[in-house]
Amino acid sequence: METTSPVERLLRGVALTLVVVFFMFPIVWIFLMSFQTNETILRIPPSVVFSPTLENYAALITGKLQTASGTLDIAFMRNLGNSVLLSVASVAVALLLGVPAAYAFARHKFKGSEDIAFTLLSFRFAPPLLVLLPLTQYFQWLGLSNTYFGLIWIYQLICLPLILWIVRGYFEDISADVEYAYRIAGHSWFSTFRKIALPLAGPGIAAAGLLAFIFAWNNFVFALVLASADKQPVTVGALAFVTASGIQYGQIAAAIVLSITPTLALALYAQRYLVEGLSLGAVKG
Template sequence: MDHVGPIERTVRNVLITLVLIFFMFPIVWIVLMSFQTNEQVLRIPPSPFFEPTLVNYTALITGKLRTAAGSLDIAFMSNLWNSVILSVSSVALSLVLGVPAAYAFARYKFRFSEDIAFTLLSFKFAPPLLVLLPLTLYFQAIGLANTYIGLIWVYQLITLPLILWIVRGYFEDISPDIEGAYRIAGHSWARTFRKIAIPLAMPGIAAAALLSFIFAWNNFVFALVLASADKQPVTVGALAFVTASGIQYGQIAAAIVLSITPTLALALFAQRYLVEGLSLGAVKG
């Protein structure tokens, strides 16, 4: 039963509203900017009242960016598609490799298991610049430079450690007795893993996959160095809006709105699994 008085309730609601305004204001302002021309964005003082226009979104979709110096070709939609290919493929490969590996680390204790797991996790925290030079030379030697396969391989440094360590914790929370009872019934290890372990750990797997997708989607350095313009994701392609005639703030705002839409849609779609997975992770142990 809620014993909070009317004054405390009012103060709490005011504080919650202030926090929401503080965090939501930049997002709302970006959305408003995306419907303004550069002149409207740069006017002083700024105003939330303006005549909306779709010229920024039209420029992104058609690939024709109009600046003071003339028309400029941009490949934003191609960059957006590259981000989808790289992020989805990287997470899918990491799930195929990381979920069985996480189960093995959770269920079987073998020599150097913790050292191997920690080494894999350390890849996530290593500075990207530390591995870029050797990776560039290595990829050039084996023909993987400027290829989707090469970038997806490198993205495993981002996605695989996250999935491995997050999912491992959920497998460790599943009682081995449940799997043992299923095995006694005559089922194989593979069927037990597929029918018992994975469904029980699904909230954690979904949460890890979503977080990995966000990290892969936001990656900048790897794609900047290892890919040319036709393979670069949207994070690198956004550099095209900084032109000799100035910075196209309206197009940048529209590009931000379009680029966060896939991750936002995925988060809403996986909201139930995400909340359940993070909640379970918060009370582990």
């Protein structure tokens, strides 16, 4: 049995500590900034010693932002609610469409199946600016501009390719013999899919849904152009903190803390499924 010396353990501990500090420092610094005023944040040299304040969070919750030129009305909490609505609804629609499609691509090989699957994946490769102008015109013709339905439609197109390819890899990793044995007992394709394939692919579906939620939550360009202020998510609503009288760094930091909390909580809750989904489903697909 191979053992490590105390020096090796010490070096590994130091290396691990450096890695953690490197990646966690920006988050910790933003968190500290959220409890400071602009004057404290901009002082030189910066200091971690300060008198904390909840004014930044109070401004976000009440919708009243104090600036040098007066009080500015903001709708951050409504934007935060819009982000939750758009992300959850788009992921739900993408899962409803993508999981059966992934099962079909994994179990039923037909002419052109790989081309169709790759075409769907290519939607992730296309830069948003490439399709933004035609989408804007289509939305105007169809009356979908500045509607939740239109934004959810676009968001699920962002989530669908990711879910399709990750979940497809999980279905391919499941032995087809288990499903064949269940079908021989007289059960239908749909019953096999619902009672055998779905439970076995549960971790992959959870990982794909989590990743899709993060992608939808972080989207910026489509909501900026296709929706007005009352329908925009928090990523666009954060622009309100850049005012003519200056940039409200404290409120921006507090907004970042509040906006990353849902995705961070989901990632911590489902991190085991996330790692497994990335290491299996994404590779096999």
